Amino acid sequence: MNILVLCTGNSARSILLESIFNTLGATRTRAYSAGSNPTGKVHPQSLVLLGELGHDTNGARSKSWDEFAxxxxxxxxxxxxxCASAAGETCPVWPGxxxxxHWGVDDPAAADxxxxDQAFRTAYITLEKRAKAxxxxxxxxxxxxxxTQQLKRIGEIV
Known part of the structure; x- marks a missing residue:
């Protein structure tokens, strides 16, 4: 099953969830991430945390959602x-x-x-719980x- 994770900047939350799905669900899911207005770089703390937790970050990159349309x-x-801003935007038409x-999570990149470290770990823990669910x-x-019903329920897990 292919999963696309969207956020505005595609540098933190979407990168984390993409990696979580590709690690935990490797035999059942293939995850991708993208942004409506990508920053063009993955937030350095995303890479630090994912590396500490044993995730492969070699292919991680910030990219536009246009690639997937x-x-x-x-x-x-x-x-x-x-992220709420991506949820409220008009998305491209996806094939299929x-x-x-929507699985909203506070933006750890907004932290000073x-x-x-704490902000990214908090986001990761929430996203990991949802992915596991x-x-x-x-x-x-x-x-x-x-x-759809199950995804909505899972999006309320904190």
Missing amino acids: AADAPEMDIVITV APVRT QPDW LLNLPFETMDPAEL
């Missing part, structure tokens, strides 16, 4: 927004008919540098309505 883009099954949901479900066999 192109004709040759992978077809997404689920699109998850992790992905289920959409001395507080980065989805991975504990038989999402491959759920109909879109049931999957």
Whole structure:
């Protein structure tokens, strides 16, 4: 199942959740991330934290969501927004008919540098709980309505 994680800057939250899905759900999911207005670089604390937690960060990059609206883009099954501004924007038309949901998380990149570690860990913990909740479900066999309902429920986990 292909999952696209969206945020405005694609430097922190979306990068974290992409990596979490690709690590924990490697046999069942392939996650990607993108931004509506990408910063062009992954936040350094995202890379530090993911590295400390054993995630492979070699392919991590900040990119535009336009890449995933192109004709040759992978077809997404689920699109998850992790910031309110991306959730409220008019998204491109994604190939296929992905289920959409919003899993809002405070932006750790908004924290001052001395507080980065705690802010990023807090975001990571919430996103990891949500990813695990989805991975504990038989999402491959759920109909879109049931999957939408479960994704909404999972988005309320803190």
